[in-house]
Amino acid sequence: MTAKDIIKPENLVYTKTKIMTDTPMHYCPGCSHGVIHKLISEAIEEMGIQDKTIGVAPVGCAVFAYNYIDIDFQEAAHGRAPAIATAIKRLQPDKCVFTYQGDGDLAAIGTAETIHACNRGENIAIFFVNNAIYGMTGGQMAPTTLEGMKTATCPYGRNTDLYGFPLKISNLLAELDGTCYVTRQSVHKVANIVRAKKAIKKALQNSMDGKGTSVVEFVSTCNSGWKMSPHKANLWMEENMFAKYPLGDLKDTEKKHYEK
Amino acid sequence: MEEIKLMKGNEAIAHAAIRCGCDGYFGYPITPQSEVMETLMKEKPWETTGMVVLQAESELAAINMVYGGAGCGKKVFTSSSSPGVSLKQEGISYIACAELPCLIVNVMRGGPGLGTIQPSQADYFQAVKGGGHGDYRLIVLAPSSVQEMADFTVLAFDLAFKYNTPSMLLADGIIGQMMEKVVLPPFVPRRTDEEVRNQCPWATTGKVGRKSNVITSLALEAEVMQETNLRLQRKYAQIVEHEVRFEEVQCDDADYILVAFGSCARIGEKVVELARNEGIKLGLLRPITLWPFPTKEIQRLAKQVKGFMSLELSVGQMVEDVRLAVNGLVPVEFYGRQGGVVPLAEETLVALKQKLVK
Numbered sequence: 001m002t003a004k005d006i007i008k009p010e011n012l013v014y015t016k017t018k019i020m021t022d023t024p025m026h027y028c029p030g031c032s033h034g035v036i037h038k039l040i041s042e043a044i045e046e047m048g049i050q051d052k053t054i055g056v057a058p059v060g061c062a063v064f065a066y067n068y069i070d071i072d073f074q075e076a077a078h079g080r081a082p083a084i085a086t087a088i089k090r091l092q093p094d095k096c097v098f099t100y101q102g103d104g105d106l107a108a109i110g111t112a113e114t115i116h117a118c119n120r121g122e123n124i125a126i127f128f129v130n131n132a133i134y135g136m137t138g139g140q141m142a143p144t145t146l147e148g149m150k151t152a153t154c155p156y157g158r159n160t161d162l163y164g165f166p167l168k169i170s171n172l173l174a175e176l177d178g179t180c181y182v183t184r185q186s187v188h189k190v191a192n193i194v195r196a197k198k199a200i201k202k203a204l205q206n207s208m209d210g211k212g213t214s215v216v217e218f219v220s221t222c223n224s225g226w227k228m229s230p231h232k233a234n235l236w237m238e239e240n241m242f243a244k245y246p247l248g249d250l251k252d253t254e255k256k257h258y259e260k
Numbered sequence: 261m262e263e264i265k266l267m268k269g270n271e272a273i274a275h276a277a278i279r280c281g282c283d284g285y286f287g288y289p290i291t292p293q294s295e296v297m298e299t300l301m302k303e304k305p306w307e308t309t310g311m312v313v314l315q316a317e318s319e320l321a322a323i324n325m326v327y328g329g330a331g332c333g334k335k336v337f338t339s340s341s342s343p344g345v346s347l348k349q350e351g352i353s354y355i356a357c358a359e360l361p362c363l364i365v366n367v368m369r370g371g372p373g374l375g376t377i378q379p380s381q382a383d384y385f386q387a388v389k390g391g392g393h394g395d396y397r398l399i400v401l402a403p404s405s406v407q408e409m410a411d412f413t414v415l416a417f418d419l420a421f422k423y424n425t426p427s428m429l430l431a432d433g434i435i436g437q438m439m440e441k442v443v444l445p446p447f448v449p450r451r452t453d454e455e456v457r458n459q460c461p462w463a464t465t466g467k468v469g470r471k472s473n474v475i476t477s478l479a480l481e482a483e484v485m486q487e488t489n490l491r492l493q494r495k496y497a498q499i500v501e502h503e504v505r506f507e508e509v510q511c512d513d514a515d516y517i518l519v520a521f522g523s524c525a526r527i528g529e530k531v532v533e534l535a536r537n538e539g540i541k542l543g544l545l546r547p548i549t550l551w552p553f554p555t556k557e558i559q560r561l562a563k564q565v566k567g568f569m570s571l572e573l574s575v576g577q578m579v580e581d582v583r584l585a586v587n588g589l590v591p592v593e594f595y596g597r598q599g600g601v602v603p604l605a606e607e608t609l610v611a612l613k614q615k616l617v618k
Contacts, residue, residue: 051468056328057476066474072464074331075476076324077354083321084328088464090312091284091334095466113324116317 017045020156023067030230032220033061034185036129037068039197040098043204044071045214053096053204056081056086060102061135079110082117085124089207096207098125103144104134107169114173120211121178121231125203128170130245143167146244162237164245170217175249180212182251186219188234192247220260262443268316269409272442273339273365274299276413277311283334284312286325288426290346290516291377294368295340304312309450320345323351323364325533330360330426331475335417335451338366341433342383343374345391352426353392357477357488359495361420364398365429367436370600376470379433381522381573384611387430388551388581399503400550402521403459406440408415414445421459426604430550432573432601434523465507504546506557510536516616517561519570519582520571521547523602528571530611538609540617545593550578558585565590567616571608572596591616 005011024051027033046052046084050071057065059078066073076084083097085186089097106114108126117124133151134140140153146166148157158166174182180205185196197220201215267275274296277285282305287297297315300600305311312329316322322338329336332543341346345366354364369378370385399419401520403516409431416427457465479485507525509532511517516535527545535542545561547554558568567590570579576594583592595611597603 038530044269051466054332054464054466063478066472070472071466073326073474073476074464075348075474075478076327080320080324080327080351083324084331086314086321087284087286087312087325087328087334087336089331091329091336092312092465112317113321116278116321219482243600 007036019042019050019070021047021070022156024189024236025068026064027061027237028224030221030223030233031061032131032187032218033129035157036127036196037065037192039187039193039200040127041069041153043197043201047201047204048202049096049208052094052208056085056088056097056099056100058105060105062100062129063136064103065100077247078110080113081105081111082113082122082124082126086117086120086122089122089124093123094206097123098127098207099205100127101129102129102135103130103132105141107143107167107243109219114169117174118173118213118215119178121180123207123210123212125207125214125216127200129171129220130217131220131225132166132241133222133225135222135225139222140203143169146240151248152176168245170215173215178213179215179251180253183215183249184217184219184245184247186237186247188221188237219247264441264443266439266441267406267433268295268437268439269403269406269570270295270367270437271299272406272444273413273429274303275444276410277337278303278305278309279445279447279449280414281309281335281416282311282417283450284329284336284338285338286314286322286329287338288316288319288340290323290341290344292369292379292436293365293435296365313326313452319347320350325347326362326364327351327355327358327360328616330355330362331358331464333456333465335363335421335462338361339367341369343373343378345383347385349386351396353394354477355426355503356396356398356492357394357501358475359492360425360426360475361417362426363416363420363429364426365431367547368425368430368432368473369403370598372419374386376600377433379523379573379602380447380598380600381432381524382575382577384550384572384577384597387428388553394514396492397551399423399425399499400430401427402430402548402550403435404522404525404546405435405518406438406442409435410442410444416456419503423495425495429527430522432522437576463548480510481602500552504551504554504556506554509544509547511543511545511561512542515541515566516612517543517545517565517568518571518612519545519547519558519568519578520551521578524571527603527605527608531571531608534605534609540613542612546579553585558582562586562589567591567593569593569595569616570613572601573602574598
C-alpha cells in the first residue's frame with residue numbers, strides 16, 4: 001500500500017477528532033493531560049454535543065484547555081471552577097457543563113466550591129486530574145502528595161506530622177448525597193484509556209440528563225514534577241499512587257430526588 | 261396610576277431586579293443586606309420570570325457564580341456588605357478584566373475587620389479605586405433613597421451592558437434598612453436565548469455556527485496583556501466622558517459647597533437648610549456616580565466658591581477626590597463620623613463654621 005492509499009478515508013483506522021484544535025500543546029512529553037483532553041474531545045464528538053458543551057478551565061497546567069478543545073470555555077480563578085459551572089448550568093439548563101481541575105485547584109484552594117457544588121448536586125461533570133503535585137508552579141506539595149514524597153516545598157519528603165495526609169477527596173465527594181457518579185481512572189495504558197473514556201461519556205451524559213454531580217478522577221503522572229522519565233513515572237504511579245488512590249468506581253447511583 | 265409601595269432599600273433592590281428582567285442572583289447572607297436575598301427567595305421569581313436565585317456557600321463562590329453567569333451573557337448580580345465585598349474582590353477583578361457585565365451591591369457597614377453592622381461609607385476607596393488587583397474600575401452608583409435603590413438597580417445593569425463592565429451599587433446600612441415610599445420600575449421580560457446571543461455574541465452560549473467563545477482574563481505575553489490594559493483604559497475614558505451623574509442643591513449662589521453622597525447627602529440637605537437660616541450660603545453637591553467622579557463640575561464650582569467640605573461616614577476618603585479636582589484653588593475640608601456613628605446636621609454645621617466659614 002502506498003502513502004496515497006493509506007490516507008484514503010476507507011483505509012484510515014484513526015483520525016484526530018475535529019473537536020481537538022491543531023494548536024501545539026504546551027504539556028510536557030509524557031504528561032497525562034494530552035490524553036485526557038483527547039478523550040474528552042472524542043466523547044463530545046461521538047455524543048454530538050459540541051454546540052451544547054461548555055467547559056470551565058482551571059488555574060494550573062490545564063489553564064489553556066480552551067486552546068485545545070474547540071468548544072465554548074470559561075477560564076476560572078484558582079479553585080472556583082465549580083462555582084462558575086454552577087451558574088452556567090443553572091442559567092442554561094439545556095447545556096452540558098464540565099470543569100477540568102487539578103489537585104491543587106480542586107482539593108486545596110477550591111475545596112469549598114468543590115464540596116458545595118457536589119453537595120447541591122449541581123448537574124455538572126468534574127474532571128479531576130490528580131498527579132499529587134502542583135505542576136504549573138514548579139512541583140510544590142499538593143494536598144494529594146503522598147507521604148514521604150519529595151516536592152519543591154517538602155524537599156525532604158511529605159511529613160504527615162507537619163503537613164497532614166494525602167487527601168482522598170473523591171472518597172469524600174462520594175459520601176455526598178448530591179453526587180451520582182464518582183470514579184477513579186487512569187490513562188497510562190490502553191485498557192485504562194478505554195475505561196476512562198467510558199467514564200467521561202457517562203459523566204457528560206449525567207450532566208445532560210440532570211442526574212447530579214459526576215466526578216471523574218484521573219490518577220496521573222507529572223514526570224517533570226516528579227523528576228522521572230515518562231516510563232518510570234508510570235511505573236511509580238502504579239506502585240505508589242494506585243496504592244493510595246485505587247482505581248475503580250466509588251459511587252454509581254442516581255441522586256436522591258427531593259420534592260421541590 | 262403608579263403604585264406607591266412602602267419598603268426597605270434592600271427589598272427595593274430585589275423587586276427592581278426581578279422587574280428589570282434579571283436572570284440570576286447569587287449571594288451569601290450578611291447584615292445589613294440579607295433582605296435582598298430573603299426578598300428574592302420569598303418572591304420565588306423562578307416560578308414567574310424564570311430568574312435563578314441561589315444561596316452560595318461563600319461570597320467567593322457567589323461572585324464566581326456571577327462570573328459564570330455573566331460569561332453566558334446573562335443579567336446577574338450579587339449583593340453583600342463590606343467584609344463580604346472584600347472577599348468578592350478576586351472575582352470582581354477577573355470580571356472587570358474579562359469585560360463582563362454584572363451588578364455588585366455593597367450595603368456598607370463599619371470596618372475595618374469584622375467591624376460593626378452599623379452604616380458606613382468607608383468602602384469608598386475600595387469601590388472607586390479598583391478594590392482587587394490590577395488596573396480596573398467599576399461604574400459606582402450611590403443611591404441616597406429607597407427610590408434610588410430601585411432605580412439604580414435598573415440603571416446599573418443598563419450601564420454594565422452598555423460598556424461590558426461590572427457596575428456597583430454602593431449603598432450603606434441606612435439606605436438598605438430604612439423604609440420609604442417607592443415606585444417600582446415597570447416589568448420587563450427576561451431576554452430570550454436568541455436575544456442574549458444577539459446582544460452578547462461573545463458569550464458562552466454554545467458553539468453554534470461560529471468560532472468557540474472563550475471567557476478569560478489570562479494573557480501570558482506581556483504585550484498582549486498591555487493591550488488588554490489599554491483597551492480597558494479606552495473604555496474607562498468613554499465612561500468618564502459620558503456617564504458622570506450628580507445632583508446639586510442650591511449651588512448656584514453658594515459661597516460654600518458641601519459634598520456628600522448616599523445617606524450623608526440626606527443629612528447634607530438639612531445642613532444646607534440650617535446654614536441658609538443663619539445666612540451662610542451653602543450648597544450641596546451630591547455625586548451620584550462616585551466613579552466616574554464629577555471632577556469637572558467640582559472644578560467649575562471651585563472657580564466661584566470660597567471652599568468645599570466633604571461629609572462622609574469614614575475618616576475622609578472621597579475628600580481626596582474633591583481635593584484632586586479642586587487642585588488647591590480653594591480650601592477643601594472634611595467632616596465625618598466613623599465605625600457606624602452617624603453625624604447630626606447640627607454638628608456638621610458647627611464643623612463647617614469652624615473649618616471653613618471664618
